Amino acid sequence: MEQHDIFEADTLHEECGVFGIYDNGDNLDVSRLTYYGLYALQHRGQESCGIAVNNRDESDVIQILQYKDQGLVNEVFNELVLKELVGFSAIGHVRYGTAGGSSRVNAQPLVSRYQKGSFALANNGSLVNAKQIRKELEEQGAIFQTNNDSEVIAHLMAKERIHTESTAEAMIRIMQKISGSYSLLIMTPHRLLAVRDPQGFHPLAIGKIKNSWVIASETCAFDAINATFVRDVEPGEIIVIDQEGLHSYRDMCGQKQALCVFEYIYTARPDSIIDGESVHRARLNAGKYLAKESPADADIVIGVPDSGLDAALGYSYESGIPYGVGFIKNRYIGRTFILPTQEEREAALRIKLNAMKEAVAGKRVIMVDDSIVRGTTSRRIVNLLREAGATEVHVRISSPPFLNPCYFGTDIDSRDKLIACQLTLEETCEKIGADSLAYLSIPAMQKLAPNCKLSCCDACFTGNYPVYIPEENQEEE
Numbered sequence: 001m002e003q004h005d006i007f008e009a010d011t012l013h014e015e016c017g018v019f020g021i022y023d024n025g026d027n028l029d030v031s032r033l034t035y036y037g038l039y040a041l042q043h044r045g046q047e048s049c050g051i052a053v054n055n056r057d058e059s060d061v062i063q064i065l066q067y068k069d070q071g072l073v074n075e076v077f078n079e080l081v082l083k084e085l086v087g088f089s090a091i092g093h094v095r096y097g098t099a100g101g102s103s104r105v106n107a108q109p110l111v112s113r114y115q116k117g118s119f120a121l122a123n124n125g126s127l128v129n130a131k132q133i134r135k136e137l138e139e140q141g142a143i144f145q146t147n148n149d150s151e152v153i154a155h156l157m158a159k160e161r162i163h164t165e166s167t168a169e170a171m172i173r174i175m176q177k178i179s180g181s182y183s184l185l186i187m188t189p190h191r192l193l194a195v196r197d198p199q200g201f202h203p204l205a206i207g208k209i210k211n212s213w214v215i216a217s218e219t220c221a222f223d224a225i226n227a228t229f230v231r232d233v234e235p236g237e238i239i240v241i242d243q244e245g246l247h248s249y250r251d252m253c254g255q256k257q258a259l260c261v262f263e264y265i266y267t268a269r270p271d272s273i274i275d276g277e278s279v280h281r282a283r284l285n286a287g288k289y290l291a292k293e294s295p296a297d298a299d300i301v302i303g304v305p306d307s308g309l310d311a312a313l314g315y316s317y318e319s320g321i322p323y324g325v326g327f328i329k330n331r332y333i334g335r336t337f338i339l340p341t342q343e344e345r346e347a348a349l350r351i352k353l354n355a356m357k358e359a360v361a362g363k364r365v366i367m368v369d370d371s372i373v374r375g376t377t378s379r380r381i382v383n384l385l386r387e388a389g390a391t392e393v394h395v396r397i398s399s400p401p402f403l404n405p406c407y408f409g410t411d412i413d414s415r416d417k418l419i420a421c422q423l424t425l426e427e428t429c430e431k432i433g434a435d436s437l438a439y440l441s442i443p444a445m446q447k448l449a450p451n452c453k454l455s456c457c458d459a460c461f462t463g464n465y466p467v468y469i470p471e472e473n474q475e476e477e
Helices: 002-006 030-040 079-084 130-139 149-161 167-175 220-224 262-267 279-293 307-319 342-352 376-387 425-432
Strands: 017-022 048-056 062-070 089-095 110-114 117-127 180-187 192-196 205-209 212-216 228-232 238-242 245-249 300-303 327-329 353-355 364-369 392-397 436-439
Touching: 017 030, 017 117, 017 180, 017 192, 030 048, 030 079, 030 089, 030 212, 030 220, 048 117, 062 079, 062 117, 089 117, 089 180, 110 149, 117 130, 117 149, 130 149, 149 167, 149 180, 167 192, 167 238, 167 245, 192 212, 205 220, 212 220, 212 238, 262 279, 279 307, 300 307, 307 364, 353 376, 364 376, 376 392, 376 425, 425 436
Parallel strands: 300 364, 364 392, 392 436
Antiparallel strands: 017 089, 017 212, 048 062, 048 089, 110 117, 117 180, 180 192, 192 238, 205 212, 205 228, 238 245, 327 353
């Protein structure tokens, strides 16, 4: 994704992946299954990861064990670590870090101990009123160890749980106070909770393996452990899983829906189904609409790996221009936007992609990518094609231009870092060195996922934010 390759974030905005499992008498290896689930969700975060398990000792006392660190899933966990994480329930988390937010202390799950016991928490999201709540809690004497929103929720849980009969009741109270995006897992000594914000900004799905329950950010994680998809957690819904089964609380349901459209354009894996729509199909649609709206005379259509590939295929289907492999990606490097510092991102870019000379030399090329923010990486990729012998490079973007910051978890920050706010289309085309440039239109973007059960948030393109953004979060005009 172009913008994250070169984007230097000023604040911590997370895009993460969560996975949870509750063994209902099937004698499952929950830590290993969580490891596999996180592996499938690795694309959602490569800066740190962690697993927490509910362990019942010989005295039948339940304690929460955890292990987390910076690095990829296969770097952090090994056989010795997984063998120590024995339990009947587990939650896991993968996270990416931005500038100033990359450290082991920010890794999740977070394990908290309070008056009524302990719990572990893993979250994908970003609260728009976290600063205000944190300030209020600090004034009441709260001490924070991290700078992520998840610890704000953990403090609220410890506070509200003291005055309620159940964790679900405490969560309902918390949801009335917090605003923004959260797809949340909470593991208590006897229960596993899954909570999705009332707008449904980011996905959260329910699966089943034998008689046991699984929760994940994307359905591709179910495929990795041979689990069966059951349904999505509804926006505003609280799911409680215990020995008696699955219980649903819908007190906060029925509000305005706003699934992040960027889940379809970029974030999710193409083999996932998000709220009823195939990510692969949505990206094919993006490419088809691009071909209708912005045709070009060319010899070959190529995509920028990975999320540009499906859109390029759709462009090829619609235009009749042959689809080809234009780039070889070094699979041993993750998405460069997930690297926490600018120097690391630039170093990774130099070795991440290589153009296929045999495919593009002497040809007019249509290059499909998912987005542009500053244009630095797009310019470099266009140059790769020129150096490989392409005679023309026509850039097509499978999303509209970014004109507004995102406050809900996608790392799109201030307008002064967005190229579309600074340059005209023609100036942007010249800056990246392309022969032509076109974005997907907003009306076409709004039709990408016709089978999606939810309305989508497109505020980064339109400026129509689905919830109120506090003034202290809004950038200065």
